[in-house]
Amino acid sequence: MRMVDIIEKKRDGKELTKAEINFVVTGYTKDEIPDYQVSALAMSIFFNDMTNEEIANLTLAMAESGEMIDLSAIKGIKVDKHSTGGVGDTTTIVLAPLVAAVGVPVAKMSGRGLGHTGGTIDKLEAIPGFNVEISNEDFIEFVNRDQVAVIGQSGDLAPADKKLYALRDVTGTVDSIPLIASSIMSKKIAAGADAIVLDVTTGDGAFMKNEKDAERLARTMVQIGKLANRQTMAIISDMSQPLGLAIGNSLEIKEAIDALNGQGPEDLMEMVYVLGSQMVVLAKKAETLEEARKMLEEAIQSGAAIEKFKVMVRNQGGDASVIDHPEKLPLAKYVIDLPAKKSGVVSEMVADQLGIAAMILGAGRRTKEDQIDFSVGLMLRKKVADSVVEGETLVTIYANSPDVEDVKAKIYESITIAETADEPVLIHQIITE
Numbered sequence: 001m002r003m004v005d006i007i008e009k010k011r012d013g014k015e016l017t018k019a020e021i022n023f024v025v026t027g028y029t030k031d032e033i034p035d036y037q038v039s040a041l042a043m044s045i046f047f048n049d050m051t052n053e054e055i056a057n058l059t060l061a062m063a064e065s066g067e068m069i070d071l072s073a074i075k076g077i078k079v080d081k082h083s084t085g086g087v088g089d090t091t092t093i094v095l096a097p098l099v100a101a102v103g104v105p106v107a108k109m110s111g112r113g114l115g116h117t118g119g120t121i122d123k124l125e126a127i128p129g130f131n132v133e134i135s136n137e138d139f140i141e142f143v144n145r146d147q148v149a150v151i152g153q154s155g156d157l158a159p160a161d162k163k164l165y166a167l168r169d170v171t172g173t174v175d176s177i178p179l180i181a182s183s184i185m186s187k188k189i190a191a192g193a194d195a196i197v198l199d200v201t202t203g204d205g206a207f208m209k210n211e212k213d214a215e216r217l218a219r220t221m222v223q224i225g226k227l228a229n230r231q232t233m234a235i236i237s238d239m240s241q242p243l244g245l246a247i248g249n250s251l252e253i254k255e256a257i258d259a260l261n262g263q264g265p266e267d268l269m270e271m272v273y274v275l276g277s278q279m280v281v282l283a284k285k286a287e288t289l290e291e292a293r294k295m296l297e298e299a300i301q302s303g304a305a306i307e308k309f310k311v312m313v314r315n316q317g318g319d320a321s322v323i324d325h326p327e328k329l330p331l332a333k334y335v336i337d338l339p340a341k342k343s344g345v346v347s348e349m350v351a352d353q354l355g356i357a358a359m360i361l362g363a364g365r366r367t368k369e370d371q372i373d374f375s376v377g378l379m380l381r382k383k384v385a386d387s388v389v390e391g392e393t394l395v396t397i398y399a400n401s402p403d404v405e406d407v408k409a410k411i412y413e414s415i416t417i418a419e420t421a422d423e424p425v426l427i428h429q430i431i432t433e
Contacts (some may be wrong), residue, residue: 003027003037010044018057019153025061029160035167042149042164042173050178055220056227058178058373062186063228065160069109069192074143076105077283080193081275082184084217087205087355088242091254092150093106094264095279095307100148101299102292104283107143109191110151121152126329126374130318145197148312158186175214181220185228195231195282197275198222202428203240204350211236211428216430231282231393235274236428241349241384246269248398249365250329257323261308267426273297274427330375336406340417343390346382347421353414354395355376357407361399376400379385379413387423 003025010016027033050058050317060424071078079099083089092110100106110120110132122154124130132152134142141168142149161183169175170385188196198221202214209402225232244265245370246255259272273293299305310320358364362373379396382388395411397404 001144002120003041004032005338007037007040007044010041010048013048015051016054016057021054021057022061025058025065025160025283028163029031029065038058038164038167039171039173041177042168042171042176045178046173048177052220052223052227055178055182056224059182059185059189059224062158062160062164062182063189066158066190066243067156068190069157071107071140071192072196073140074105074107076103076104077193078107078143078192078281079197079283080108080188080191081197081199081279082188083199084184084201084207086201086239087358088212088244088247088252088255088268089201089239089248089353090123090244090252090256090259090268091199091271091275093253094259094268095276096148096420097260097312098272098274098285098296098299098311099279100146101304101308102280102285102295103147104280105143106148106284107139108148109153109187110150111153115261118186120150121247122372122374123252124150124318125320126253127313127322128328130313133317134316142312142315146308146311146315148308149315151310153191157190163184176427177217180207181217181224185221185224188225189228193230194235195279196225196236197278197282198232198274199271200234200236200311201239202236203238203351204353205242205355206239215429215431218429222431222433233278233282234431235278236431237271238424238426238428239351242351242354242380243271245380245383245395247358247380248361248378249372249374250331250395250399251377251379252324253329255305257309260300260309262300265383267424268425269343278430330373332400334379334397334399334402335406336404337393338395338398338411339391340382340388340394341412342382342388342417344388344417344419345421346384346386346388346394346415347383347418348416349380350382350414353410354380357410357414360407360410361397361404373400378379384424388417 200218208214247250268377277289277292286292314320361376363377381393
């Protein structure tokens with residue numbers, strides 16, 4: 001088998017066989033196929049697409065290129081949740097202890113962030129002492145005993161994806177639905193979950209800016225999951241404005257604590273209940289979504305959810321007292337209120353630009369080497385469709401420098417105040433087939 005023949009075949013729009021895909025993935029992982037040939041193949045895929053069978057074969061080949069995590073020692077149906085990302089996306093931090101509190105084992109592998117704010121791991125590390133580098137033995141013990149643990153993604157997980165993603169990043173082939181779908185699902189399948197709930201975001205703050213692309217990505221990933229014998233479903237959710245009110249690591253931990261106490265922002269709470277209900281049903285702890293939602297609401301009202309979060313933090317070396325005393329979280333030196341320049345109704349909040357404003361403060365990374373400042377970020381005081389009076393606070397800036405003129409300018413550019421506004425839609429579609 002020759003790589004040049006495979007490139008020409010895909011260049012001409014023909015379907016690759018499983019053997020050809022395995023040849024490419026194995027050879028590239030072992031450094032036997034050079035970057036320039038894989039770049040040519042990636043560009044051919046970008047222009048000519050792939051069938052669902054090709055995508056499934058690519059996904060499985062990448063999943064099997066490294067360590068396949070065995071979670072069979074954990075009792076029950078393990079359900080994983082993945083979001084394609086956004087701004088202020090705190091759902092995992094709320095969902096993990098909440099779903100665990102109703103008896104669903106949550107063995108969560110998460111990554112670090114590159115962009116607006118930290119990833120789930122970075123946010124959790126805003127809690128003093130919290131450690132994601134725990135052994136597989138401890139990970140399994142915590143989930144069996146307490147139903148929940150969150151660890152950093154293993155470096156041996158889907159190494160083919162790591163190599164291919166880095167190549168796509170510098171060859172203009174990131175925005176390819178077959179390559180995005182196989183990248184996400186290869187890691188999910190290698191991570192060992194029995195069932196997968198996907199939150200595919202769409203809008204300005206999302207990877208998929210329009211709903212049509214988000215729907216195709218969601219359907220493709222659900223199909224891959226089923227072909228890999230994983231129960232899989234997807235929700236298409238709105239990320240045209242940030243989810244919740246907090247953008248920044250400590251601020252988002254505080255918001256997650258509020259949510260677990262039943263006092264989170266309305267859109268975040270709804271998102272958590274929608275995703276969590278799907279997880280509970282897939283884990284066979286409830287027969288209907290209505291029954292599952294009621295269980296989750298009761299876990300919050302009874303205090304079981306916040307207690308489970310304390311157990312999770314304590315197990316992983318964190319200072320659980322911050323959950324009752326969030327003032328112990330890293331605090332910024334300067335708190336600056338940004339006033340509205342006119343009265344009206346907030347008609348638009350460009351999520352990714354507000355995320356960039358938080359990143360300028362230090363809440364996120366421009367490069368992998370950047371250090372995150374856990375204490376900084378933004379708190380939104382208004383959301384789309386809220387009325388606002390001139391001089392009223394739109395956003396509160398948390399900074400460690402008094403010089404935030406560029407951040408203020410970025411925020412003003414990102415928020416539109418008009419005479420009227422449409423009510424935002426949070427959940428666009430639910431895809432199970």
